[in-house]
Amino acid sequence: METPNVYLNKKPSSKGAFITGWVISGLCILFLLFDAIMKIILNHYSVEGSVQLGWPAEHIQGLGITLLIATILYAIPRTAVLGGVLICCYLGGAVAIMVRVNAPFYFPIIMGILIWVSLYLRIPAIKSIFPFVKN
Template sequence: MVSTPALWTGRVMSGLAVLFLLFDGGIKLVPLEIVITTSKEMGLPATEAFARFLGVVTLVCTALYAWPRTALLGAVVLTGLFGGAIATHLKLHSPLFSHTLFGLYLGILVWGGLWLRDPRVRQVMPFLA
C-alpha cells in the first residue's frame, strides 16, 4: 500500500506529463508553423500531413496513458515515442541536456508517476519496497 502523499505525487507527475503531451500533440494537429519549420530543420517531412500524423500518435499514446486501465500500455508506447525523439536528436547532435535528454526526462516523469499511482506496476518493479 502506498501512502496518500505518494499517490498524489504520482498523480501530479502523471498529470504534468499528460498536460505537456496534450500541448505537444495539439500544436502538431493544428499544425503551427513552428512545427513545420522544426520538422524541416530536423530532417523530417515538413508537411502538414506528417505533423498531424505525429500529433494523432502523440494524443493516442497520451490517452492510453491517462486512462487507468491502459496506463501501462500507454507508458510503454510513450517510451517508444520518447526513444524516437532521443534518437533523432542524437543524429542531429542537438544539445545534450536541453534537447536530446528531454525524452528521458519525460520518460522518468511518466514511469515515476505510474509507479507511484499504480500498485500493479510496483509489484512488477519493486524498487523501493
C-alpha cells in the first residue's frame, strides 16, 4: 500500500486567490520585519514595550534575530511553511506573555491566522491538508 503524498497536489490556486495570498503575506512580512529590526537595533520604544511585558532588556536582540530568521523563511516560497510554523510558535509565546501580564492578546492571534490564510491561498498542497469543502 502506498502512502499518499499531499505535497504532490500541484493543482494551482485561482489567480485571485494566489494574488490575495501574496498581498496578505506581504503585509505580514512588512510588519514582522519592522518588529524584528526594531528589536535588533534596540529601538527605545521596542525595548520599553518588551521590558513592560517582562522581558529582560539583554534578551530583546535575540528575540529580534529569532523573528527575523522566521520571517525570512516565511518570505521564501520553498521554506514558507516552515517559516509560518516558526512565526506561529513565536506568536504563541507572545500570547502567553500577554496573558501573563493581563494585556490584550488578540493581535498575535489575528497575525497567526493571517499567516496561515496567506499560506492556504498561496500553496496548493496546504489545501490538501485542510480540505474545506462546500456542502
